Amino acid sequence: MKKLLITLVVLLTAGGAVFFLGWAQFGVAPGSWGVLRSKTHGIDREVIREGRFRWVWYKLIPTNVSTSVFTISGIAIPIEISGTLPSGDVYSAVAGLKTDFSYHLSVSLSCRLRGESLPALAERENLLGQEDLDRYITRLTKEIENHARILLWAYGENEGALKESQTTGTIRALEMDLQRAFPDIENLSCTVKTLRFPDFILYEEVRRLYRDYLAAQRGSLQGETAALAVEAIRERRRLDELTNYGELLTKYPMLLRYLALEKGFPPAGDQIP
Numbered sequence: 001m002k003k004l005l006i007t008l009v010v011l012l013t014a015g016g017a018v019f020f021l022g023w024a025q026f027g028v029a030p031g032s033w034g035v036l037r038s039k040t041h042g043i044d045r046e047v048i049r050e051g052r053f054r055w056v057w058y059k060l061i062p063t064n065v066s067t068s069v070f071t072i073s074g075i076a077i078p079i080e081i082s083g084t085l086p087s088g089d090v091y092s093a094v095a096g097l098k099t100d101f102s103y104h105l106s107v108s109l110s111c112r113l114r115g116e117s118l119p120a121l122a123e124r125e126n127l128l129g130q131e132d133l134d135r136y137i138t139r140l141t142k143e144i145e146n147h148a149r150i151l152l153w154a155y156g157e158n159e160g161a162l163k164e165s166q167t168t169g170t171i172r173a174l175e176m177d178l179q180r181a182f183p184d185i186e187n188l189s190c191t192v193k194t195l196r197f198p199d200f201i202l203y204e205e206v207r208r209l210y211r212d213y214l215a216a217q218r219g220s221l222q223g224e225t226a227a228l229a230v231e232a233i234r235e236r237r238r239l240d241e242l243t244n245y246g247e248l249l250t251k252y253p254m255l256l257r258y259l260a261l262e263k264g265f266p267p268a269g270d271q272i273p
Helices: 001-023 090-095 113-127 130-156 158-169 170-179 202-252 255-263
Strands: 033-038 065-068 074-084 102-114 183-194
Touching: 001 170, 033 255, 065 074, 065 158, 074 130, 074 183, 102 113, 102 130, 113 130, 130 170, 170 183
Parallel strands: none
Antiparallel strands: 033 065, 074 102, 102 183
């Protein structure tokens, strides 16, 4: 009986040791994420997370597996842009209006890195620990901000994207475009803090009038240019004729006498009979 108890204790102890050695979550604190690296299997594609039990047999091999533990914090990005609709100042000046075609946007973006993306990121970006992840998130934040600014500049010239935000308090197009551009982020939201945009209907009307004005000016200039060109051609031909006459008379001065007689005038120096 005593031997049986000892054997049972040994088996339980060995089983417990095997269980803990292969338990993937062991060493990963609640709220954190773990990425397994092994000499035999490389980076495990399934992230280690709280509430999801995993047992990995190759953790039993001594020194074969190391676990990188990461904590993911939220990302907040304030963005503010100002601009003027293309040629807005020119249009309003030509139309004699004192209309401001400028716009101003102030938004706040919030998101976080997807925990499930950590294994692929750890392999691609060589993330070995929290410091590596923090540096990557700093770079990612800047990339998101730059891309969002480019999109917001475009939305600043789009009536629909801006008007929607008046009622929703967000810019859905921006959220969808950013999510497509950065699939490794989640819980992305855009909150509009300040929004001022011009009268797009008036802008389009003034722009049409300006284009009509340019077309009329172009037509007028083309007519004047054509008339000047015809006159220049005539003057050039007359000048060429005079030049040819001058060369001919210089070469044959006797022609002056014949020309004078042809016109009914005596040549200079002759006596009139």
